[in-house]
Amino acid sequence: MSSSQCFENPPNLSSTCGEGRVEELAGLKAYVTGPSDSKLAVILIADVFGYEAPKLRKLADKVASAGFLVVVPDFYYGDPVVDPSNPNFSREAWLKTHSPDKGYEDAKPVIAALKSKGMSAIGVAGFCWGGMVLVKLAGTEDIQAAVILHPGHITEDEIKAVKIPTAILGAENDHIFPAEELIKFREIMSAKTEFESYVKIFPGVRHGWSVRYNDDDESAIKSAEEAQEDLLNWFLKHVK
Template sequence: MASSQCCENPHTLSSTCGQGCVEDVGGLKAYITGHSDSKLAVLLASDVFGYEAPNLRKLADKIAAAGFYVVVPDFFYGEPYETNNPNRPVLEWLKDHGTDKGTEAAKAVVAALKSKGISAIGAVGFCWGAKVVVELGKHSLINAAVLCHPALVTVDDIKEVKTHIAILLAEIDESNTPPELVKQYEEALSVKAEVGAFMKIFPGTEHGWTVRYDVDDEPAVKKAEESHQHMLDWFTKYVK
């Protein structure tokens, strides 16, 4: 179940931010950035606040600058979670926007990318999106996965992953990834010799720190950028 931390520090959404554009990919609107002739792609699966988050699009542009074609789909069809809507709490919202539906939509996006000649795909999921990305990894639909402060991801999910996976965790995220669950993740990955695996807990960080940081908070920006570099290094290593 998603925790209250998943809905804290919401983004201020903007449909005009970023260097890219919005196009249809696999039946979904998506923020697209990077070189259209690149054969290497990275898919970003957002948290519950959706694909118009400025920090998320800024990160997409950063990944694109490293040579990737980057796609940030609107998995919520124009209806991201709204913290100021008392008539639709997150558990009600999730009935219409569950990760099962997100996974099926992501599969269509992956298929569309491959149909246009993309030869290797990485995917990174944030909170809600981490569950979607781990499902893609369980079915070998991507070459590399990164999970950032995951929610809803079980030990059984990790056991079934067939692709290279990095998990970037917040130190202060008791509801989603308590220490005992992190240990179980580590144990599950330690016996998967066939896939590359990396885990790191970022000291002093809270759930959402990789994309829901205050741009005027220099220490928070620095911690987010550190996670972004790990992400880029992972994709550079395995998406080629």
């Protein structure tokens, strides 16, 4: 399949989408892209729609083009959310099987595997569910930098526990994580002077805008690209 076919509407979620390859890492399938001899890695933790999402892989390729080895693990073991509006889909049952706590435990051997391959610095970006996993990782010193995009349900205590340079990119119109909560998090993060952090609220966008935008909406594309540039610039600054 050509790369262009990966971005059809509706998209074809073939595992051959993107410029990279699918391989096994720490017991998980993962989309891997970028220079294999790089000593700098970035992990992207997908939202509930999974590691095969074409626009997420497109972002992975974009980050890889800056010199990072980028890994997008399948933390859902081939069971992403396909249609949340399906009356037979149970969000509670899915989250019981795929909890952020389990994602956190699964992420640790991925990080260890990258370090065993010679990675000297690792950054992680998490989208929604992925942000719920990432905030736990950011409370350790196993990684060097974090970017949380349109967060899922994360707590003030988790934010207070963050130990590494962290950026939070949120939506003005977010039914899952309202802008008012982001403002609270900005206050908490700004009090942490031992490392750099920031919280940015994107106007006029909704939850998921950075990787689930409408290809026919120029404004949506522009907002997504701005968030992606912020993500990349954060890693260029802090993962080195």
